[in-house]
Amino acid sequence: MSCKKMRSIPERRAERWNDWRWQMRHRIRTLAQLCRRFPALADTTGMEATAQRYPMAITPYYASLIRTPDASDPVFQMAAPGLDELADPLWLAPDPLEEDADMPVPGLIHRYEDRALIMATTTCAMYCRHCTRKRVAGRRESVLSVAALKRIAAWLREHPEIRDVIVSGGDPLTLPTAMLQRILDAVRRVPSVDILRVGTRVPVVLPMRVTDELCAMLRQYHPLYINTHFNHPAEITPDSAAACERLADAGVALGNQTVLLRGVNDDAPLLADLFRRLLRQRVRPYYLFQCDPVRGIEHFRTPIARGIEIMECLRGRLSSLAIPNYVVDTPHGGGKIPLTPHAIVSTSSTHTVLRNFEGMIVAYPEPVRRDGGKSLFE
Numbered sequence: 549m550s551c552k553k554m555r556s557i558p559e560r561r562a563e564r565w566n567d568w569r570w571q572m573r574h575r576i577r578t579l580a581q582l583c584r585r586f587p588a589l590a591d592t593t594g595m596e597a598t599a600q601r602y603p604m605a606i607t608p609y610y611a612s613l614i615r616t617p618d619a620s621d622p623v624f625q626m627a628a629p630g631l632d633e634l635a636d637p638l639w640l641a642p643d644p645l646e647e648d649a650d651m652p653v654p655g656l657i658h659r660y661e662d663r664a665l666i667m668a669t670t671t672c673a674m675y676c677r678h679c680t681r682k683r684v685a686g687r688r689e690s691v692l693s694v695a696a697l698k699r700i701a702a703w704l705r706e707h708p709e710i711r712d713v714i715v716s717g718g719d720p721l722t723l724p725t726a727m728l729q730r731i732l733d734a735v736r737r738v739p740s741v742d743i744l745r746v747g748t749r750v751p752v753v754l755p756m757r758v759t760d761e762l763c764a765m766l767r768q769y770h771p772l773y774i775n776t777h778f779n780h781p782a783e784i785t786p787d788s789a790a791a792c793e794r795l796a797d798a799g800v801a802l803g804n805q806t807v808l809l810r811g812v813n814d815d816a817p818l819l820a821d822l823f824r825r826l827l828r829q830r831v832r833p834y835y836l837f838q839c840d841p842v843r844g845i846e847h848f849r850t851p852i853a854r855g856i857e858i859m860e861c862l863r864g865r866l867s868s869l870a871i872p873n874y875v876v877d878t879p880h881g882g883g884k885i886p887l888t889p890h891a892i893v894s895t896s897s898t899h900t901v902l903r904n905f906e907g908m909i910v911a912y913p914e915p916v917r918r919d920g921g922k923s924l925f926e
């Protein structure tokens with residue numbers, strides 16, 4: 549399909565541009581709509597098969613961040629279907645982290661002893677091309693039923709070891725405020741749960757969703773942490789900064805999870821810029837994720853050595869506050885493993901030899917008294 553003859557849709561002039569429901573209703577869902585929005589898009593031939601397998605949704609707001617509709621544009625790459633999504637090595641799985649196998653009740657993933665994750669919805673404002681949950685996100689836009697929520701709350705009551713519950717999806721901030729409140733309320737009523745967390749890309753792709761009404765609701769459920777998902781400095785705008793500001797003013801502690809994506813952000817100065825800008829909008833860089841070996845996203849993956857190299861470059865050049873943990877979520881449900889540059893060169897009973905970010909070797913003296921090898925948890 550050629551896009552040349554299609555007329556462009558004016559951006560940011562719509563009367564209801566700042567209404568998040570208008571943004572949701574006007575998401576780009578088809579290649580014809582993508583062409584209308586980007587007449588310069590040379591050709592979408594071949595993209596049909598990708599769009600059929602993996603849904604597309606781009607909010608008008610996020611589309612307005614695209615400068616050139618081609619692979620040179622990081623925002624376009626994260627939003628528009630690409631031919632590479634269908635070029636999978638045979639061994640890739642749709643769910644290598646085996647989340648579906650770790651569901652004691654439908655809609656709840658339990659992997660770590662003290663944490664559980666609720667999949668509140670399969671809807672997102674935008675379907676990121678690099679999504680780890682590509683097998684579910686947007687396949688059938690649905691929400692957690694009241695009955696499923698009751699079963700989840702009952703399971704949490706039977707498991708007082710769970711202290712930290714993450715409400716995720718899909719994107720839970722796409723839910724109507726009352727529906728999200730029902731979920732937060734049900735979890736907050738479980739006495740053993742200390743911390744509530746919400747994972748969302750809404751401040752990045754639909755910042756107008758962060759309304760005063762939403763913030764007033766959220767502030768009833770402290771301690772509440774929100775992890776956003778900014779991947780590139782181009783995603784940081786006055787709108788996203790204002791959304792984060794409103795959340796921070798509501799007392800929400802904000803962190804960010806960036807996914808390391810080949811050709812999008814696998815570059816140390818670019819990430820340093822992103823992390824500095826995040827801190828300026830009151831968001832602490834929390835994780836830099838190695839992109840998962842999931843079907844449909846192989847083209848975004850970088851070698852782990854590249855990630856280590858980037859981390860090494862950041863260390864010493866950025867404040868520690870701006871440096872996230874680089875982690876790999878291991879296949880077969882092995883959980884997250886932090887990956888660090890090789891700081892320890894050697895160890896002995898008297899010294900540990902360390903290497904700093906400039907390659908300088910330092911012999912660090914060990915304490916004379918040892919703990920006798922006792923477990924730290926004894």
Ligand code: SF4
Nearest residue numbers: 672675676679718749
């Ligand atoms: S917002 Fe999150 S869950 Fe939704 S498509 Fe993007 S990465 Fe996946």
